Amino acid sequence: MSLPLIRTLVDRLVAGLIVLCVSVAAVPVLVLFLFVLINGLPGMLTPGFFTDPPHPQGVPGGGVLNAIIGTLEIVGIGSLLAVPVGALIGIFLSEYGRNQIGNTVRFISDVFTGLPSIAFGIFGYTVVVLTTHHFSALSASVALAVLMLPVILRATETALVLVPNSLREAGLALGAPRWRVTLEIVVPAALGGIVTGALLAMARAAGETAPLLFTAFGNDIVQTNPLQPMGALSLTIFRNALVPYPNLQQQAWAAALLLVTLVAATNILARIYVRRIQR
Amino acid sequence: MATTRTLFDQELAELKSGVVRMGSMVEQAIAESMRALVDRNNALAKEVIARDQEVNELHRQLRERAFMIMATQQPVARDLRLIVSFQHMVLELERMGDHAVGIARAALRLNDLPQLKPYIDLPRMAEITESQVHEILGAVIEADQDKARAIAERDDEVDTLYHKIWDELVKFMIQDPANVQRAAILLFLAKDLERIADRVTNIAEDVVFLHTGRIVELS
Amino acid sequence: MQTKVAPSPARDADAEIKLDARQVNFWYGDFQALQDASLAVQARKITALIGPSGCGKTTFLRIFNRMHDLTPGTRATGEVLLDGHNVLSPDTDVINLRRQVGMLFQRANPFPKSIYDNVAYGPHILGWSKPQINEIVEESLKDTALWEEVKDRLHRSALNLSGGQQQRLCLARALAVKPDVILMDEPASALDPIATLRIEELMQELKKRYTIVIVTHNMQQSARVSDFTAFMLMNERRAGEVIEFGPTDDIFNRPKDSRTEDYITGRFG
Numbered sequence: 166m167s168l169p170l171i172r173t174l175v176d177r178l179v180a181g182l183i184v185l186c187v188s189v190a191a192v193p194v195l196v197l198f199l200f201v202l203i204n205g206l207p208g209m210l211t212p213g214f215f216t217d218p219p220h221p222q223g224v225p226g227g228g229v230l231n232a233i234i235g236t237l238e239i240v241g242i243g244s245l246l247a248v249p250v251g252a253l254i255g256i257f258l259s260e261y262g263r264n265q266i267g268n269t270v271r272f273i274s275d276v277f278t279g280l281p282s283i284a285f286g287i288f289g290y291t292v293v294v295l296t297t298h299h300f301s302a303l304s305a306s307v308a309l310a311v312l313m314l315p316v317i318l319r320a321t322e323t324a325l326v327l328v329p330n331s332l333r334e335a336g337l338a339l340g341a342p343r344w345r346v347t348l349e350i351v352v353p354a355a356l357g358g359i360v361t362g363a364l365l366a367m368a369r370a371a372g373e374t375a376p377l378l379f380t381a382f383g384n385d386i387v388q389t390n391p392l393q394p395m396g397a398l399s400l401t402i403f404r405n406a407l408v409p410y411p412n413l414q415q416q417a418w419a420a421a422l423l424l425v426t427l428v429a430a431t432n433i434l435a436r437i438y439v440r441r442i443q444r
Numbered sequence: 445m446a447t448t449r450t451l452f453d454q455e456l457a458e459l460k461s462g463v464v465r466m467g468s469m470v471e472q473a474i475a476e477s478m479r480a481l482v483d484r485n486n487a488l489a490k491e492v493i494a495r496d497q498e499v500n501e502l503h504r505q506l507r508e509r510a511f512m513i514m515a516t517q518q519p520v521a522r523d524l525r526l527i528v529s530f531q532h533m534v535l536e537l538e539r540m541g542d543h544a545v546g547i548a549r550a551a552l553r554l555n556d557l558p559q560l561k562p563y564i565d566l567p568r569m570a571e572i573t574e575s576q577v578h579e580i581l582g583a584v585i586e587a588d589q590d591k592a593r594a595i596a597e598r599d600d601e602v603d604t605l606y607h608k609i610w611d612e613l614v615k616f617m618i619q620d621p622a623n624v625q626r627a628a629i630l631l632f633l634a635k636d637l638e639r640i641a642d643r644v645t646n647i648a649e650d651v652v653f654l655h656t657g658r659i660v661e662l663s
Numbered sequence: 664m665q666t667k668v669a670p671s672p673a674r675d676a677d678a679e680i681k682l683d684a685r686q687v688n689f690w691y692g693d694f695q696a697l698q699d700a701s702l703a704v705q706a707r708k709i710t711a712l713i714g715p716s717g718c719g720k721t722t723f724l725r726i727f728n729r730m731h732d733l734t735p736g737t738r739a740t741g742e743v744l745l746d747g748h749n750v751l752s753p754d755t756d757v758i759n760l761r762r763q764v765g766m767l768f769q770r771a772n773p774f775p776k777s778i779y780d781n782v783a784y785g786p787h788i789l790g791w792s793k794p795q796i797n798e799i800v801e802e803s804l805k806d807t808a809l810w811e812e813v814k815d816r817l818h819r820s821a822l823n824l825s826g827g828q829q830q831r832l833c834l835a836r837a838l839a840v841k842p843d844v845i846l847m848d849e850p851a852s853a854l855d856p857i858a859t860l861r862i863e864e865l866m867q868e869l870k871k872r873y874t875i876v877i878v879t880h881n882m883q884q885s886a887r888v889s890d891f892t893a894f895m896l897m898n899e900r901r902a903g904e905v906i907e908f909g910p911t912d913d914i915f916n917r918p919k920d921s922r923t924e925d926y927i928t929g930r931f932g
Contacts, residue, residue: 331772335833338728339785339840340762354775449929518883520915521924657917
């Protein structure tokens with residue numbers, strides 16, 4: 166066999182191997198999604214899924230309105246806490262943190278990223294639930310906020326570091342003080358990356374279950390008071406998966422589908438947004 | 445010294461050797477045209493006139509080459525001074541060649557007529573002029589501005605002789621109208637020699653410019 | 664003949680010296696980048712700094728508006744007098760200095776904002792009113808020959824302009840704060856020849872009102888554009904020195920130092 170021919174064959178072989186590996190990696194994800202889709206769609210299409218709170222166990226029908234509102238509110242409040250703080254720390258790290266303090270903060274943040282999410286739940290429990298003697302959405306928001314913080318912080322810092330130094334120099338050379346250059350030039354230039362980081366952190370928080378178990382605790386009633394226990398999609402899935410009532414199990418599947426779709430959509434939108442601003 | 449512009453240096457060297465070659469040709473033309481007069485040799489005179497074509501052609505080539513170098517190599521400082529002074533020298537040499545042709549033509553006309561008088565001062569003037577031309581070419585080759593200045597100062601000798609010849613020829617013309625034709629031709633011949641010597645001074649000024657970047661009037 | 668002493672800059676008695684650098688030494692940590700560098704920049708003239716890569720010309724330029732402060736570990740000694748006040752002294756108001764001494768960089772660096780917002784940023788920092796800002800934006804864009812090209816799209820992104828236009832925009836941005844001196848660090852090196860010539864043309868116009876110092880590695884540009892030229896070179900210890908300084912006509916016709924002549928004739932073998 167001639168050398169060029171061997172080379173072509175090896176080329177094709179390796180290409181084939183790569184496709185195989187990609188498939189092996191992608192297939193479980195696709196299968197999972199299909200599974201959730203197939204099992205969740207009927208529940209989603211059931212009237213009342215989006216509009217009704219859950220019915221008592223044993224009573225047919227009902228929905229997950231409480232959980233939808235709960236997830237949105239808990240993640241919302243958590244974001245309100247985490248995003249400004251995380252962004253500010255990220256700004257600090259990027260612009261003023263090329264030193265020992267900065268390195269320490271970064272190190273702690275990286276460690277936090279690896280902590281099991283239930284630890285954040287314990288934190289929320291200890292700090293809020295025990296002091297207020299209440300389960301509450303707020304305690305869950307606090308737990309999720311601490312969970313989101315390192316992600317937002319790192320994403321912000323990365324986005325800011327990617328802003329070319331020439332922009333900072335341009336601003337400073339005009340006679341602008343450092344803080345104005347940071348706030349009026351660098352941060353707006355990095356906004357895309359910061360927003361993306363925040364969105365991804367929020368999407369992750371929305372899917373968390375363990376931190377909510379003994380903070381938000383869950384609530385079958387539709388209510389919006391953050392100082393009271395509140396339901397969430399992840400809690401609904403968790404709890405309903407273990408009960409023997411088919412309608413509730415179906416709602417669990419549907420809630421799973423809803424959650425997966427929400428998270429996937431957020432991720433995709435974030436990436437589209439990034440690509441748009443890069444143009 | 446190995447430099448970053450070997451090709452350019454080569455072009456400059458070729459330009460210089462072209463200038464020197466042209467100078468030698470002109471030097472030869474002057475000597476031969478004077479000999480054509482003194483020896484009453486018409487064939488030699490005609491040769492000088494014919495060979496001026498080569499001088500003109502060389503002038504054209506060198507001017508073009510200098511211009512191309514300026515257009516393509518963006519010379520500055522000493523390189524630019526070099527090229528500009530060479531261009532000027534080449535022009536002066538071409539005119540000197542024309543003056544030699546003038547002398548040769550004068551010789552042709554005089555050789556058909558009886559000699560007016562023994563040629564004494566004219567050959568003396570020519571000798572000095574020829575030596576000037578030779579010396580200035582040396583100064584160009586060695587890029588020696590001191591030598592150039594010294595040569596320019598000798599121009600006075602040529603001028604003195606020129607005035608002497610003038611006065612003598614005018615006397616001849618007053619003496620006898622039959623002398624006028626020959627004397628007149630000789631006057632113009634002397635003028636040609638004087639102009640050649642002047643142009644040597646111009647070339648000396650070019651050598652000084654090459655060094656100092658300043659245009660000075662010598663003598 | 665080579666001289667070891669830093670040459671005294673050509674001073675003409677009636678010349679107004681705008682920026683006077685005296686015996687400036689500069690270190691990046693332990694590494695000395697500039698040695699006894701001096702330069703007397705005349706007001707409303709264009710002074711060029713030329714020299715091979717690494718000779719310290721950009722380092723020298725950036726000292727004039729204290730941009731070296733942005734790099735940690737740098738140290739400068741000597742004096743740089745702007746209108747008589749030493750900009751290197753610790754009690755200099757650096758913010759105001761940078762307004763007074765503007766800078767144009769090698770690669771155009773417009774902010775990712777609209778054209779208007781770019782030029783308006785400086786005045787905005789200074790707290791000018793909206794009508795004042797509108798006026799100065801128009802004036803600055805006219806001064807850089809951009810107004811006609813962009814007046815109908817002031818609120819579109821500056822990043823959509825061509826490279827040459829962006830650089831002119833950066834110049835307009837610098838002019839909007841009404842500086843006295845403009846420092847230019849190889850402003851045309853990333854531009855095509857026509858854009859380069861337009862910048863050079865602008866410089867000739869601008870020098871009527873502003874003092875300009877330009878670093879360039881393009882010698883023909885330096886010869887075309889500048890009134891005075893300083894030639895810099897790295898010495899054996901790799902510190903930059905000013906070898907020769909004088910009127911551009913002299914430097915490019917009859918440089919005094921053989922090293923200068925070797926550099927400008929390209930004979931750096």
